[in-house]
Amino acid sequence: MGEWKEYKLGDITSKITSGGTPKSSEASYYDGNxxxxxxKEVNFNRIVKTEKCITEEGLNNSSAKWIPKGxxxxxxxxxxxxxxxxxxxxxxxxxxxGNLIIxxxxxxxxxxxxxxxxxxxxxxxxxxxxxxxxxxxxxxxNFPIFLPPLAVQKCIAAILSSLDDKIELLHRENxxxxxxxxxLFRQWFIEEAKEDWEEGQLGDVCLYVTEKxxxxxxxxxxxxxxxxxxxxxxxxxxxxxxxxNVKVTKYxxxxxxxxNIRPYFKKIxxxxxxxxxxxxxxxxxxxxxxxxxxxxxxxxQDDFFDYVMLGAKGCKMPRGDKQHIMNWSIIIPTNDVLRxxxxxxxxxxxxxxNNNKQIQTLVQTxxxxxxxxxxxxxxx
Numbered sequence: 070m071g072e073w074k075e076y077k078l079g080d081i082t083s084k085i086t087s088g089g090t091p092k093s094s095e096a097s098y099y100d101g102n103x104x105x106x107x108x109k110e111v112n113f114n115r116i117v118k119t120e121k122c123i124t125e126e127g128l129n130n131s132s133a134k135w136i137p138k139g140x141x142x143x144x145x146x147x148x149x150x151x152x153x154x155x156x157x158x159x160x161x162x163x164x165x166x167g168n169l170i171i172x173x174x175x176x177x178x179x180x181x182x183x184x185x186x187x188x189x190x191x192x193x194x195x196x197x198x199x200x201x202x203x204x205x206x207x208x209x210x211n212f213p214i215f216l217p218p219l220a221v222q223k224c225i226a227a228i229l230s231s232l233d234d235k236i237e238l239l240h241r242e243n244x245x246x247x248x249x250x251x252x253l254f255r256q257w258f259i260e261e262a263k264e265d266w267e268e269g270q271l272g273d274v275c276l277y278v279t280e281k282x283x284x285x286x287x288x289x290x291x292x293x294x295x296x297x298x299x300x301x302x303x304x305x306x307x308x309x310x311x312x313x314n315v316k317v318t319k320y321x322x323x324x325x326x327x328x329n330i331r332p333y334f335k336k337i338x339x340x341x342x343x344x345x346x347x348x349x350x351x352x353x354x355x356x357x358x359x360x361x362x363x364x365x366x367x368x369x370q371d372d373f374f375d376y377v378m379l380g381a382k383g384c385k386m387p388r389g390d391k392q393h394i395m396n397w398s399i400i401i402p403t404n405d406v407l408r409x410x411x412x413x414x415x416x417x418x419x420x421x422x423n424n425n426k427q428i429q430t431l432v433q434t435x436x437x438x439x440x441x442x443x444x445x446x447x448x449x
Contacts, residue, residue, distance in 0.1 A: 085169050085170070085209060088133050090164060091128070097124060098123055101125065104159070105160065108144040111154040112152055112154065136156065136159070136170070137156075139171065140169060141153060141156075144165060144167075145167045177219060177226050183225070187440050188214075191212075215443075236428055236431050239425075243421045243425070257402075257406070268400060269400070271399055272395035272396065273356075274364050277351065278354050282317065295336060319343075319344075320343065325354070325368060326340060329349055329388050359407045359411050362410060362414045363407055
């Protein structure tokens with residue numbers, strides 16, 4: 070359906086521009102309603118919201134600028150160099166983002182996003198710099214891209230974006246189910262806590278899994294490190310390669326994995342499979358089946374993470390102190406209440422586990438299709 074032609078990214082954009090960062094010491098520049106993207110959020114994903122927002126004053130007093138939705142965003146340096154994202158909202162970005170505003174008369178912006186995603190290694194190889202890998206607007210502008218006719222681009226983009234739509238729908242459903250369970254937890258165990266319930270400590274309901282074993286002795290296909298745990302208690306992404314010749318902790322389904330290094334304390338996952346985790350991830354196991362969801366939602370509370378940070382030890386990369394964590398004061402409900410909560414929450418958690426399996430399958434399907442579609446191996 071038409072010949073594929075070579076272009077440079079600069080040929081198919083109306084503008085390629087970086088952003089800017091408002092002065093961090095000026096409080097009036099932040100917590101506004103203008104989405105502001107940091108490069109650490111650029112990770113082969115579609116952007117629907119940002120971790121931080123800035124104010125109009127912050128926008129006007131920095132190099133940050135509005136980038137329209139439908140733009141392709143490439144991280145130019147740092148740990149995420151050459152990774153790409155696609156914006157579904159109008160937003161602003163920091164200076165390490167290369168923002169491509171696509172000329173829609175020549176190229177489909179979603180096709181360009183998936184093409185750059187498939188070309189990650191080639192783009193990363195163009196990064197330079199001793200201390201960290203760097204790209205520039207000039208390098209990005211000159212990067213080659215092969216395009217089929219526009220109608221074919223739109224067709225390919227529609228196939229891939231439909232898979233991403235399904236993935237995002239399942240993620241949203243999981244978020245809703247988690248929120249429902251957390252609301253029930255807060256209602257039962259915080260707002261309506263009974264005076265006759267036992268006062269105790271976190272260590273009364275759970276324990277650390279402390280045994281370290283050689284990774285070569287573990288039959289595992291899921292390795293969890295702080296890098297592939299999502300921020301803000303959102304679970305995990307499928308990532309980390311399994312290292313060699315290191316000591317790890319073997320975890321099982323329903324163990325709670327908690328990032329134990331600042332500033333990543335708010336990363337937490339209730340394991341939906343067996344696997345292994347790094348030394349920077351704490352493995353916490355409930356002392357009984359009836360305690361697992363109570364323990365999980367107890368640890369998910371923001372005041373728990375504040376408590377962990379208060380007891381963190383170390384200067385450069387503070388770590389949570391295990392004894393301090395286990396000494397956290399809690400109220401322990403009666404066994405019948407715990408069993409009822411467990412039973413109610415279990416249905417939603419089973420749905421989350423099933424959704425995660427579907428997400429894994431869809432991600433694998435999408436990731437296998439991208440290089441085949443972008444190389445014209447599969448003809449549309």
